[in-house]
Amino acid sequence: MEDHQIVDLYWSRSESAISETDRKYGRMLNSISLSLLSSREDAEECLNDTYVAAWNAMPKDRPTFLGAYLSKIIRRISISRFRSQHAQRRGGAAELIEELSECIPDKSDVVCDYENGRLASVLDSFLLSLDKEKRAVFVRRYFYSQPIEQISFEMGIKSGSVKSILFRARESLRKTLEEERLL
Amino acid sequence: MSEKMKKAEYLFCELSGIDERIAAEAIEEGGREVRRASKRAFVILAAALLLISVTVGSFLIGNLEQLDDADGKGSASSTLTLTDALTKAQSSDRVMTYKEPEDIALFDGVTRIVWKDDGEYRAIALSSTKEEKRLDRAMALSFKNALSVSGTDTELTPVWISYGDGRVVTPYLKDSVGNVGYGELFDYDAEMIPSIEMTELVESLVS
Numbered sequence: 022m023e024d025h026q027i028v029d030l031y032w033s034r035s036e037s038a039i040s041e042t043d044r045k046y047g048r049m050l051n052s053i054s055l056s057l058l059s060s061r062e063d064a065e066e067c068l069n070d071t072y073v074a075a076w077n078a079m080p081k082d083r084p085t086f087l088g089a090y091l092s093k094i095i096r097r098i099s100i101s102r103f104r105s106q107h108a109q110r111r112g113g114a115a116e117l118i119e120e121l122s123e124c125i126p127d128k129s130d131v132v133c134d135y136e137n138g139r140l141a142s143v144l145d146s147f148l149l150s151l152d153k154e155k156r157a158v159f160v161r162r163y164f165y166s167q168p169i170e171q172i173s174f175e176m177g178i179k180s181g182s183v184k185s186i187l188f189r190a191r192e193s194l195r196k197t198l199e200e201e202r203l204l
Numbered sequence: 205m206s207e208k209m210k211k212a213e214y215l216f217c218e219l220s221g222i223d224e225r226i227a228a229e230a231i232e233e234g235g236r237e238v239r240r241a242s243k244r245a246f247v248i249l250a251a252a253l254l255l256i257s258v259t260v261g262s263f264l265i266g267n268l269e270q271l272d273d274a275d276g277k278g279s280a281s282s283t284l285t286l287t288d289a290l291t292k293a294q295s296s297d298r299v300m301t302y303k304e305p306e307d308i309a310l311f312d313g314v315t316r317i318v319w320k321d322d323g324e325y326r327a328i329a330l331s332s333t334k335e336e337k338r339l340d341r342a343m344a345l346s347f348k349n350a351l352s353v354s355g356t357d358t359e360l361t362p363v364w365i366s367y368g369d370g371r372v373v374t375p376y377l378k379d380s381v382g383n384v385g386y387g388e389l390f391d392y393d394a395e396m397i398p399s400i401e402m403t404e405l406v407e408s409l410v411s
Contacts, residue, residue: 048385049231055388089227096220104213114216122212140214141221148226160230164219170311171386174370204211 024087031079038079039072046088049165050095056166057099058106059113067102071095092165117163120187124194125204140203147197151190154178158186253371253384261344286375286398287361289406290319293328296410300327305389313368315339317406318389320362325389327366328409335409339365342401347379363398364389375402 022041030038050071054064071094084090103114148156157176161167162183173180198204205213284292293299302308302325308318315330317339330336343365364374364385372385375398383392 048390051390052386052388084224086224086228088231089224092227093220093224097217100217100220118209118212118216121215122208124215125208125211140218144218144221145223145226148222153229156226157230160222160227163216164222164227165231168387170370174386204215 024085027087028079028083031076032083039076042072042075042087042091046091049088050091053092053166054095054099056168057096057103057114057117063102064099067095067099070098074098096164096166114166117166120191121163123191124198126195126199139201143197143201143203147194150197151193155186155190158183159190162187253373253379256340257344257347257379260340261347284403284407286363286403286406289403290321290326290361290363293406293410294321294326296328298328298410300329301325302327308366308389309368310366310372310387311368311370315368316366317409318364318366320389328406330409338405338408342399342405343373343375343379345401346375346396346398360394360397362389362392 022045027038027041027045030041047068051064051068054067055061058064058067071091074094075091078094082090100114148159151159154176158172158178161172161176162169167175169180169183172178173183176183178186305325308316308325308327315336316327317330318325318327320326330339360376362374363376364372366372366389370386372387372389373383374392376394376396377383377392378395
């Protein structure tokens with residue numbers, strides 16, 4: 022089923038909206054949550070919460086890219102659960118956050134814009150400044166939380182090259198955040 | 205948590221707000237790369253499932269008469285189901301048993317037939333290119349000759365094929381890119397019954 026057909030099911034409050042969503046995107050969404058939480062039970066709960074959130078958001082929302090729209094929802098839900106977990110964080114989101122810590126400017130004496138909402142638009146501009154392949158690698162790693170091996174396989178790029186692309190992209194993002202006086 | 209890590213966590217969270225077109229394009233971009241890469245990767249058995257199924261299926265179906273004359277229709281066909289064949293296979297030395305699905309290597313380059321039985325996981329590793337080709341043929345014919353699962357009241361043993369590069373499929377789902385899992389033995393609702401070729405393959409692997 023095409024995305025717009027599935028969205029139509031939500032808008033018409035059809036019971037098959039969730040099952041069609043699960044058929045098309047269930048595995049991808051589960052992979053995102055599992056990568057962040059490293060727990061099948063938690064990932065399954067987040068997936069169910071995502072479907073509830075989607076059901077409640079549509080109608081009102083009419084996303085064009087349903088997969089990306091749902092990925093955002095499950096990402097937020099999974100990160101929220103990750104943050105609330107009291108156990109020592111290993112693997113999953115912790116590993117990705119540690120990688121992204123390289124993007125945080127070292128200078129601590131600069132007055133930074135931390136929470137004024139500019140970061141999202143700066144991130145969009147940064148991503149659009151990358152060429153398509155590098156952008157796809159970065160988004161697959163830090164938005165979809167895909168393992169390096171999966172990115173390597175699905176994009177036909179050697180894993181060493183994936184790591185190089187990510188390293189250079191993180192460097193570039195760090196410079197961007199410095200110039201924009203963010204974080 | 206250090207201030208730097210707090211900011212890194214904030215940055216990670218804010219990535220949820222990127223433009224959906226950018227997010228959608230990233231997944232689509234990978235798909236196009238797979239189709240270009242798989243023509244090379246097929247030679248080293250690393251191509252995407254869709255191109256592999258079409259290419260191998262076309263090759264095998266095109267040579268079906270020769271293969272069938274050798275060991276297909278002429279031979280005595282088994283009346284066993286795939287579930288029966290897997291149950292019988294458990295006594296074979298080739299079958300490894302695992303308590304958890306995470307214990308099964310999915311990225312070690314080894315193709316395995318994996319199934320779940322009574323709470324445990326069992327697997328047969330394919331040990332030669334010849335066996336892998338037989339599996340490809342069985343899967344291609346399975347998709348071609350598969351029976352509808354509707355009306356079946358037999359309990360179906362969950363079965364997966366792990367190709368050793370992260371890709372996981374099952375002979376109980378129709379051949380499509382959407383039915384390829386990655387890095388895990390996924391749950392599924394059977395859409396079709398695998399054909400006799402899959403059953404015969406399992407029988408031959410453990411005989």
